Amino acid sequence: MFNQLKGLLKYITDFDEQQLTEITKHFKPKSVKKNALLLSQGQVCTEFYFIEKGCIRTYFIDKEGNEKTRYVMCNPSIGTALTSFISKKPSFEFIEALEDTELLVISHADFYKLNNQITQWKVFYQRVLEMAYSFQNKKIEGLVTLTAKQRYDLLLKENPALIQRLSNKILASYLDVRQETLSRLKSK
Amino acid sequence: MFNQLKGLLKYITDFDEQQLTEITKHFKPKSVKKNALLLSQGQVCTEFYFIEKGCIRTYFIDKEGNEKTRYVMCNPSIGTALTSFISKKPSFEFIEALEDTELLVISHADFYKLNNQITQWKVFYQRVLEMAYSFQNKKIEGLVTLTAKQRYDLLLKENPALIQRLSNKILASYLDVRQETLSRLKSK
């Protein structure tokens, strides 16, 4: 049951089998239907997710009412609304299932408990933060240097599966263009 | 000599006096003149900085030859070209002194050595990563939800000193507008 998760953990940091068993003990299964919210704006994010099957996103809604997708996680991967999870403050972001999704969940409390129980877990968390940082950095680079078309083409090159998997509406909000514009970009 | 640095470290993570002494031992002073580069694109970033006096920035140059400023650090603060520092890969970013600047420098090797020597250092590094992540996140939010004017007004509200301290050229590249546009925004 925890094999996928163990594989991903091992890929990120070299835990031994005993550590993996200890760690995965804290993960509980959870199922969510498509469009269900795992977190609403204003709630404190107290869960960290492994996506076994399916797909979730984090997004927020700006003053004009437009959805802005920050991050999409498809199986197998890990993540959460990191800003709120880190700060324990109410989240600006929503977390939403984009498909019927099977998750493994570790609570904030357990996550930080592991920080003390397993030395390597600190390293794991460092890696998670480093990856999150690098991702954001690349996103900023794209936003300030590329046109909408170039951002689309880049994603098409680097993650074509994502374009297939997401609706135009979600994809547009992820690329930070309007869906009308994305529709036009695609037909070029 | 290390008092400012110790103060900042203590503010971020609660080290005791003995730990602070042990940590600051690894920091070496360094002076740079205005406009000098601490890191060029293509070099691996192997230093982490505390700014005692002065001001530095990280920036990159896009395909059109435009400078894009990612982050500005004024005394007292800490930072580096984090992506390269983390990955040990050649940096996409430059680090440049915006004024004559006094630094305290810890090497990448010593930085990671402290990870093993002082348990609390891992927590410190986590905090640094968390802060860096949150900062990037806020930057993205600004880029995708605010107009140029709104971004300028926000900075004026949250960090007016920075606007005074930076040239229009640097400020423009930090806000991701052309300097002509910034000039017009300021006169409104």
Add this chain to the structure above:
DNA sequence: AGCGTTTTTTGATGTAGGTCAATGCACAGC
């Protein structure tokens, strides 16, 4: 299968901010 809702596409129009160009200004070097 059929109907309402949501998503996608297409067209016409608007606009924030970029681009190009010219002028004025400030300060670093001699």
Add this chain to the structure above:
DNA sequence: GCTGTGCATTGACCTACATCAAAAAACGCT
């Protein structure tokens, strides 16, 4: 103090993308 080089300002024009609107297609529910 003068001079050159880069910085700031202003104006005219342009373009990528947003906005608004309406039709067409796809999806989900009973």
